[in-house]
Amino acid sequence: MVRNPPSLKLRQQNGNSIPRRENKKEVQKKTEKQQSIKVNNEVNYLAYPAGDTALKALLSARFCAAIWSHVTDCDETYNYWEPTHYLIFGKGLQTWEYSPEYALRSYTYLMVYAAPAYLYQILLGPNPLLLFYLIRCVLGLLSALVELYFYKAVCREFGVNIGRMCLAFQLFSAGMFISSTALLPSSFAMYGLAGACAAWWTQKYALAIFVTALGSLLGWPFAALLGVPIAYDMIIMKKMYKDFIQWSVISAVAILLPMVLIDSSYYGKLVIAPWNIVKYNVFGGAGPDLYGTEPFSYYLLNGFLNFNFIWVLGLLCPVFLVLQYFFVPTKNKITLSLPHYVSIAPMFLWLAVFMFQAHKEERFLFPIYPMICLCGAISIDVIQKLVYRVLCIFFRAPSGTHYLDWTVFVMVGAVMVTSLMGVSRIFSLYNNYHAPLDLLIELQKYPAEGKIISNANVNVCLGKEWHRYPSSFFLPDKNWKLRFIQSEFKGILPAPYSEFENGTTLIHSHFNDKNLEEKSQYFDISKCHFLLDLDLGKETPLEPNYSVQDRWKVVKSLPFLNAEKSNSFLRAFYIPFITNKYVQYGNYNLLQTVRHRIKT
Template identity: 45%
Template structure:
């Protein structure tokens, strides 16, 4: 055998044998590219991507950190989810008007998904309420990790290793994913379902994709069904799988909706279809959610940058970037058009960006799509750079610079949020410490809040012998009320409830301050008749614990959004978040009274 024949034989064995660094699954695609003539030198350097185990471990580390250090940023999370869950588990908690049987907007089956593992955990370990809270936070982080890993697998299969690894890195360090992944909200659950349904769709599993869409729409948030629009177009228009799609839509509806109706009807004491009630209120009530505030059109653009920084504008231009560079074929061999994969993102933006009432959590379901769309845009940008005959080393350096800079900004945002706004959880943890020190004390205490009612981290942070009570503040909307005790606490129609956010004076303690043993407050330095400076009333109150809280009004906007060492400490102003204790009344004062 001659030298040329030997060389050819060795090359053939390398392509088909164990020495080849590509897996056997990739070999047909590799050979096809060689035959068709568009395999390029740089492609061989770009076939690497993290394996599934590595991705899972990295995401688990990040989401576990979120479970421990994430703030509760939305009072809706506390009063509409943590509080009813606390009532199911421990028999006490606050009830909002959405849980009144008159309105019945929220599903109890959604709460039971979390109540069951929390009950099992408490039963096995006999844990206190704080540990149950953090156990559920960890469970949320684990659920996010699992769904993100599955989503990554689908992206890898559909769009290749370039888009796959960029999507993974963009989501791993994202401040938005850090915040949303461990939040106890329907929009977070819908984000999990977005990860599942998109991952299943990318892997060709239409049954799981349809089922995940239905779970998201019926069990957590009806409007999240919008995410399934791409699946519907693909199944009905491109693939003509009418029978399969319609059959599984019907099956999913019955399998999911019937248990929801049964559980909710039991808890509310009447026939209830909670997903329908949410739609009726938000779309057809005449006032909808606008009662709770409106925001300018810039709200989501600012929010998107805060949570995804440079990745957010890249995500917004993913479709134009794809259309401009499609002749360069930056992404090949996907089973359906890229515009179809981006369709759910753009439809969501079109609908929610134009609504007057805007909230950060409304974007949670599409947070993973920001990472995917940003990765698609940058992959297209890399193709443009290569088309300009720039060196591969330069292209890789620019990509690395983007990933590192974006990750640093995200970590800066996460650290800034924790350092600036974690005080409420620290104060209520201090209450638990005081309770543990006085174990055996059977006296009941009232912990009062005024303007800080919306930062209460939930009854999971209240010791068993303490109750939260409201005192008047400048907030003139409707506050929640305690659930009636079990077993009929959920189906009793509570008095003084309205769906117009009108103030209900019955929510306040009968004798303001006199019934308060402890008081939690933020010392802003500004006093009104309904919001005095309680710490200045030294004859009645003493500060027993305080933590620094970021003063938004007197801190630079950029430095209160992102933490920068030295600059944040120097230029940001902080004010005390205090825990006050009522001073004992002296004998002389008692005689005077």
């Protein structure tokens, strides 16, 4: 923990020296001195985590997420984990987005994680499951480093009181737990926004532009929207036209050129993946609405689940800032470099666009998750100032004291409540939804214990549970293959990559961009050796209860949430001794056939 020394006193320099132009180093030192004065004037002996302490806390939280978080989105599995598995092992599932006919996804993004995993595989030949968790730990490390940079910049720009609350929200919120180690471009865009904002607030404009471009081009093209406030600051407020254009061009060339070369080599034709996905979603493509639409309230509810009251306070941040302007007058600058309305603009600009899109998904808000933590912290800081104002008026708090001396209970209470709710939500997610990963880990025992010989061809089948499959990294060997059997789902499913060397360049007839069912991809259930299925006590002709059929035996069964028969609040947040009374579970079963032996 760091404690600030007593307030510094500015010394006036006497003399009749001729004014001269300050160089960059002098300007930087002067800025740092001003910030030191700002921090020290904020409150004497204010305790807050130092950089090394914050990094240790962030690494601990992110590595916990890497191990215990389940794969929350089937798009993460089939559009990112499966192609990554293909890049490493030459085997995996391909979606229509990776067909050269459409080429919506970038292999360059996958190479960031596949390259080190591939080297590890070549050198040590580990179990594929270890590579899955290695990649997740790499994601967690990257997230922790960027979040540390973000935390330091928040302390510098907004003050250490807001900084330490923001850090606490990042550590314990379920939203950051889910997004930080997800293999998704939206998570990469989140890293980009956090890094870009940190560079922006510390006036490292070249770095801010480059990181914004990295998160947008290599990650998710729509994240370029988050860079609009940075552009506004540079072009409108500071008239830095030349710097903005220069670094925008440099960043675009430095990132896009390698991407185009790598992606074009994989697809076998000229491909600019960021443009293709924008064109599909915005300019005349079939559009994302084919994959489901949600009401306006979807993000409001989802935001509360992932951030509880931090989300509410974050949304109300502009209101609290207006109240601060009218009721907490101050002669000192509240922020160091930028006015609040510019600094927090990325979050509200993003919400203004995505809240009104018909197609909504949880991962679409990932890029602004750090900003939600920041805006929530700003709101609490304003509440503290308002409480202190009331105390001064009605209870005559001693003059000359700082507002933090009298309102620390507000901060502590807010952090404790939101942190407990965040941990409660994280525990609930693990308890309710982790069964598919645990059951597939059970498959590792078969070759390890000699129950199945190493070169056996094994078919692991999925029906209605296709969307909860974590990835082929959970299959013990290359000879184990995932198969889809027919269920009530009528959309398009992934298909195995071609096993030829040029598999990524081949165009297959079984892909379409209209989400139309392709029945040729269904596998004969009589040839399945293992089946992953959820028993919730209801059946249909295409989705029977396989666990009671004579042809299957239950290898292992774990509880899985039965959402329809559970209390809405208590299934979302775990409360000891109470939740289990109002939440019901079904049986998630790993089944093995008893009809035929596994052939080599």
